[in-house]
Amino acid sequence: MTRPSPFSVRGRHALLIIKDERDSSIVRRQFGRLGMSVSEADPEQLTAPETPVDVIVLDADSIPIKSVPALTCDLPVIALIGTETPSRLKWLLDLQPASFLIKPLRSAGLYTALVVAFDCAQRRSEEAAHIERLETRIRSRRLVVAAVLQLMRGHGLSEEDAFALLRQTAMRHRTTIEQLSVEMITLGGMPNRSSRTA
């Protein structure tokens, strides 16, 4: 799947958590121009949205600081900021806003905030996936060592040759070194997957 362009916002859905009618009407109008749909939530009674949401626009001033953020979600958040006190900003940082705008709102700036938010969300999810892959590899390190040792003992290979064989076999089987190592240890030897080898 190719990554969606952060510049194309048409068809995306925004959840607005904004108390002020003037601000929310500016956001609704501008998002309408951009071809986005919008639903609204009451800042004081936050519930999980019913329709799939792509971005949340949150008026940071409208939610009591002490309230537990019900928004610990993976969605990008655009924060609307009025009060710039450190106490308010600290609460905001916990939400990890993908972008922000200063109130009072104008139509200018909202498209930029969306593009930055979508790009930021995209990068975050790519980074998370990358980290996940790296962590899996670290977790399987012991298994890879065990598989290399098995090959060294079983075939009388050097460590270097054993690892090269493991890597080549993994490539031939179109799997990862880590996955092949798991299979080897389970089977006690190289898996027989001749049907898939070239």
Add this chain to the structure above:
Amino acid sequence: MTKPSIPVGLVFSRSGPYAMMGREMEKSALMAVDEVNQSEEFDFTFTPRLRDPGGIVAAYHTACDDLIREQQIDHIVGCYTSASRKQVIPIVERTERLLWHPARYEGFESSDNVIYVGAAPNHTVVPLVRHMLEHIAGEVFCAGSNYVWTWETNRVLREIVTSAGGRILAERLLELGETAVDHIVREIVERKPPAVFNTLVGESSYAFMRALHQASRSAGLSIPVLSCSLCEPELKLIGSSAAVGCITSSAYFESIETPENRAFVARWKSRHGAGGHVSVDGQSTYVCIMLLARAIRRAGSSDVTAVRRAAANHRYDSPQGPVWVDPDNNHCFLTPRLARSVPGCRFRIFWEAHAPERPDPYLSNLDLASIGMKLDAKGDAVAKRPTHLRVVK
């Protein structure tokens, strides 16, 4: 009985780097003001308050600040470049006034305090690229001035062309006002692209058109040039033969064959001389004044909120055809047209939309899937939409 007078700010750069366009726009604005003042259809007159920012960006802010605070003006007609408009927007927004903006621009803006009378990108670049892909080529060489209009126009061009399976062969940029164009012309003659997309402005564009014409002729080449900004007075500046054959996209050409336009051109020439030519921006400035006058008449006052409401969806049969303001984004419904420049500093229109097209400043309704290459036997790249490319909407 004397009619009440309403002051209107006219902010055009009669001096400075784009003075030619500024003067054209001011001339047409004053002509419209005179027509309103002499017309019995209006029970008020306009008093123009002229300001010349000299093409200096900061001077636009000073001029408008003075018009609004000292002269108590509600409506300003003016600006040409995006940089000048962005200077004026904060002050008209803060003081709740209206800027009537005549020039086409690159889009991605929608201020409540601007009425955008010039074309939006869906009126200009989109039909031009569509025509290029369907009838000329899928590969194009871009030459442009290094500023926001070129950057954004080329981005849209690239998005449409690559989605249709075509290719941007090169993108060469010159600083504004630069006239040393030989290296670009040389590259074009060497590479022989099937089309050249010209987003150069002013003197850079004229120098480029002349040099490319000469170089192509001596090399025996005929490369189509496409533009979405060239206008009649510029054809004259480029010079007779070099200005011929350029395919141009615009909402207005002097050669539009309607009673409204023929009468408008005749009035314009009797006022400014038969040797001159009406430009798209001049005509659009005239339309700005007329839309403003009609909205004030309809609102019964020059109050900004009332005028904005009265202007919305109110059709005016202008020289360029029916025009009205879309209240969703304050831009205008306009009729896109394509034309080819011919001898005599004229354009021959070969395509126009069958009805005025809704303005789409954010190109949020651009349907890339509907634009593809349909080249006939002589074109070598025929309707190949690569399946691995996602359609960006």
